[in-house]
Structures are given as C-alpha cells and as structure tokens.
Amino acid sequence: MKFEEMGNMTGKTMMLLPGTCCDWQTNFGNVIDSLSSKYHLICVNYDGFDGSDTIFPDMITVTEKIEKYIKDKHNGRLDAAIGSSLGSSFVGQLVMRENVHIDHAIFGSPDLDQSGKLSAKLQAKLVVPILTGITKSQKKRNKTKEKLKNFFLMDDEMAEKFLNCFSKFKAESIRNEYYTDLITYLDDDIQVDNTTAHFIYAKKMGPKYLKRYKKYFHNPDIREFDMQHEQWLFGGTEYRVPVLKAIDEFMEQ
Template sequence: MKFYKSGDQSKPVIFLFPGTCCLYSSFDHVLEGLHVYFYTVVVSYDGFDPNENTQFHSMEEECEKIEQEIIDHYGGRIKAAYGCSLGGSFVSLLIQRKRIHMDHGIIGSSDMDEAGKVMATIQASIVTPIMYKMVHTGTLPKLMEKKIAQMDDSKKKFVNGFLDMFGLGGSWITKKSIYNQFYSDLVTKVQHNMDVPNTKIHVFYATKMGKKYEKRYYTYFKNPDIHRFNMQHEEMFCCHPDKWIEEVRNVVIGDVGL
C-alpha cells in the first residue's frame, strides 16, 4: 500500500479512497482544487498500484495499514476522509473500528452492498473475469461499447469519466486482487446505527441510484448528513469536479465565501 501526499502540510488533512478496481490517479482531476483547502493523502490499495508488487487480501488488512499510517504520521487524527464508491466502505469501517479519529467522513454515493459468503463467492466469481479482461486489455466488452456508442453526449461524458477511474491497461493487477477486493467488500459488515462522538458522517447521495440506497444510509448511520444530488453513481465526482470540490469544502470547513 502506498500513500500519495501533496499540498500544504499546514492545512487540514483529507484522506481520499478510490473505488473498486480504481487507481489512486482517479483523484488527479480534483487535487489542485482540493489543495486550496486541504493537504491531500490519496490511498493506493495493495494490488492496484503500478509502483509496487503487492496483492489485495482483505478490507480488514487494508484498514490496519491505513490506521497505522494515520497513527504514525498524523497523531491518529485527521480532519476528513472521502470514500469514492468502495472507498465509502473504508471510511465507514475506519470510523466503526475507532482506532483512529476523523472529524468528517464523506460517503461518496457508495452502494454499501453486503452479502453472505456463498452469494459473495458467486458474485465475485462472475465479476472477476470480466473486470480482469477490462483492466488488462484496456477495452470494454463489445456489448458495452455498443451501448455507449448509442448514448447521447451527456451520458457518454459520464460513462467515460467513470471509466477513467479504473485501472484500464493495468497489467500488474491480478485476478486474485480483483476477486479479494470484491469479495471482501461484500462480506465485511458495517455496523448499523453507527454513531461515533465528534465524527460527522456526510453522504453524497446520487438520487438516480434509487431510494433503497438512501434507506441503507439511514440504517448504517444514526444521524447522517445526507446531500441529495439528481445524478448517477459518482457522477458529480467524475463529471463535475468543481462542484464536488465545493461540496467537500462546505461539509468539512463550511462555506468560506469563495
């Protein structure tokens, strides 16, 4: 695991967590804007970093490494963390485990899916070969390419922005890392009615995902600060970076009138 740090170290620290099969570089398009307000630390998961030879094993093992980094370099406390999709599960787990502290945890339209071991095995076994082919060849399945070609420009922009987050062409990413990440996310449980003193949980809820996801947020978190956006999953992050930066700034340090 690597931690990519940048910005002014005197500013509040925000950790950034990529989504499933996504690289640390998926945050490149927002870093300059974030640096106005934050010192940024982008987490690069085991098995998904081009600069090391590692393998993703489990959510728990990754959490332990993240916690140790925060303890060793930030006194066990950070200002905020943003979790993109799968990254929202990491933010939730780090809050739940109470080994480090964050003032603000931001869940980025995460689906918060969970499954038993049998169903998780089935789902991971289906997804892994598809994702592995995509990341190694850098190309999409023909059916997906055909559907994208038929979309209007706004939908194409969203899909292309979403695909930019993935490690397409990542020859170092193994089937085992993909399987373990997908499986571990499903079987690692987030506690219900989570409420940690002095930690505020914010949710960037993409309403086009469906009402069932809003219900999940209220199930997992006792008093979530839900911000509703008429968008698809992570659309604001992918396609509207200035708006996303503004929203992150507002929930963490307030509207500073800029």
C-alpha cells in the same frame, strides 16, 4: 500500500480512498487539483493496486494498515476522509472501529453492499471476469468505453484512463477486493463523538441506498445530487463543481 501526501500542507488533512479496481490517480484525477489547493491530501493506493507485486489481502487487513499510517504519521487523527465507492467501506470501518479519529467521514455515493459468503462468492464469480476481461479484445474495450461514456457522461479521455486502470491489476487482487468488501460488515446506527458522517447521495442510484445510509449511520448529513454513482468524479463540471462545494461546506462545520 502507498501513501502520498501533497497539496496545501498547512490545510486540513484529508485522506482519499479509491474505489474498486482503481488507484487514486484515476479515481480522483478530475478533482485532485481542486482539493489539493485547499487541503493537505493523503492519497492511498491499496496493496495490489499500488504498482507493486503485492496482492490485495482483504478489507480488514488493509484497514489495519491505514489505521497504522494515521497513528504513525498523523497522531491517530484526520480532519476528513473521502471514500469513493468501495473506498467508503474503508471510511466506515475507520469510523466504526474507533482506533483512529476522523472529524468528517465523507461517503462518495457508495453502494455499501453486504452479503453472506456464498452470495459474495457467486457475485465475485460473475463480476470479476467482466472486470478483468473488458480490455482483452479491442471489440470489448470499445463496447465498454461507450457504456462508460453514456452512463457517466465521461469524455473519451476519461473513459480511456478508466479502462487502462482496470487493465493494470491482477485478477486475484480484484477478486479479493470485491469479495471481501461484500463480507465486511458495518454495524447499524454507528455514532462516534465528534465525527460527522456526510453522504453524497446520487439520486439516480435509487432510494434504497438512501435508506441504507440512514441504517448504518446515526443522523448522517446527506446531500442529494441528480446524478449517477460517482458521476461527480467521472462526469463533467456540472456534477463536479456542486459536490466540491458541498465538501468545502462539510469541512467548515
């Protein structure tokens, strides 16, 4: 795993945890300048997604490595952690396990899907070949690029970066990441003293996710935005700017 620290080194600490099949450079590329001007960022690339020959093991093993880094480098405490999609599962585990402390746990419009092992294996069997196969032919690549652009309102450059990111990683790492995320559960009604769970709720994902956020966390701070899943990270400024403003407001609480 790789941890890179940057930004305003006198500002509040904020860990950035990327989503499925992503490194932080791609996942947070559109917002890194804005965040680094204000916050002391700790950017994480997991095993298997860090440019090394390692393979992503499972969610809990990686969570333990993140906890160790926070303990060793930051005395076991962060002002904030932002999880994008699957990265929010790590934020949830860090809060729930209480081996480290996070004042502001920020969940970036996550799915927080959970399932049994058999269902998770079947889902991985269906999804992983899609994730690993979209760049194997120019026809598939072009088709996927257009879907990304239309769904997230990405520009062409961002869609190309996203596809290049997918193509870098080994199928075994993608499979392990996708599968173990589904079988790594969160408790219901998580509540930790002096920790606030903040949710960026992408309304276009549907109300079942809003119910899920309220199920897993006690009295979460939920901000609603008229966008798709993580569109603030991949779409234009009309999505990015309001969410960045909300994050600043979280940090001032």
